[in-house]
Amino acid sequence: MPSGTVIPPSTQLGWRETSSLSGTGLTIGVLAMQGAFVEHVRVLTKLGATVREVRLPRDLDGLDGIILPGGESTTIGKLLEAWGVLVPLRSAIARGLPTWGTCAGAILMARDVTDTLPGQPLLSVMDISVRRNAFGRQVQSFETVIVIDGMDTDVPFPAMFIRAPKIESVGPGATAIATLDDGTIVAARQGTWLATSFHPELTSDARFHAWFLDIARANLEHSSDPGFAGAAMP
Ligand code: GLN
Numbered sequence: 338m339p340s341g342t343v344i345p346p347s348t349q350l351g352w353r354e355t356s357s358l359s360g361t362g363l364t365i366g367v368l369a370m371q372g373a374f375v376e377h378v379r380v381l382t383k384l385g386a387t388v389r390e391v392r393l394p395r396d397l398d399g400l401d402g403i404i405l406p407g408g409e410s411t412t413i414g415k416l417l418e419a420w421g422v423l424v425p426l427r428s429a430i431a432r433g434l435p436t437w438g439t440c441a442g443a444i445l446m447a448r449d450v451t452d453t454l455p456g457q458p459l460l461s462v463m464d465i466s467v468r469r470n471a472f473g474r475q476v477q478s479f480e481t482v483i484v485i486d487g488m489d490t491d492v493p494f495p496a497m498f499i500r501a502p503k504i505e506s507v508g509p510g511a512t513a514i515a516t517l518d519d520g521t522i523v524a525a526r527q528g529t530w531l532a533t534s535f536h537p538e539l540t541s542d543a544r545f546h547a548w549f550l551d552i553a554r555a556n557l558e559h560s561s562d563p564g565f566a567g568a569a570m571p
Pocket of ligand 1: 411439440470
């Protein structure tokens, strides 16, 4: 999201109090090259996680999960490549690092992207096809509520779309977990990987972040099981 983006008034309400401190004991990276990364840091910190801004390959060491923020995927991709993070990040994710891409982050994760710029560097790890800017321009940004399959609540989630991608299809490895009323897929999961077209970090609802932390914790506990040989893919 470019600087100067107007955040709708509904999201400027106070923080919705949550008693969850689901992040305690987890170290979560937030890719901090461009875009809405500060907002993710803020929510994760509120949830008790140790948060590390990721800009260099060494910042990936010892993470229990990583969030790839919204912003401009072409810019983030170029910086990932220029700062030497693209290849090690792709490897870490492919080895099973819990990863959540919001908007531009979801574009970076997708194996198949329509309307990319020529040569746009991408991580290309997740079994989803996305179309960039599929809901139109910045002025066509909108907010709605959706139900997320697998999140442990039926209370609809506020979802904000800003020059968002559509998830046009999910491959056999991934599952659609949220759709709009017209059937458009706006969130998907593949094991410990999540992709959302929308921006939970720009609302005052921390449930999506708490859910990602639950996934990261379960993965950590699973990988420390004796006999766990390391996951090639989630
Ligand atoms: N349209 C942007 C892109 O292609 C994504 C917008 C966003 O992250 N809010 O990267």
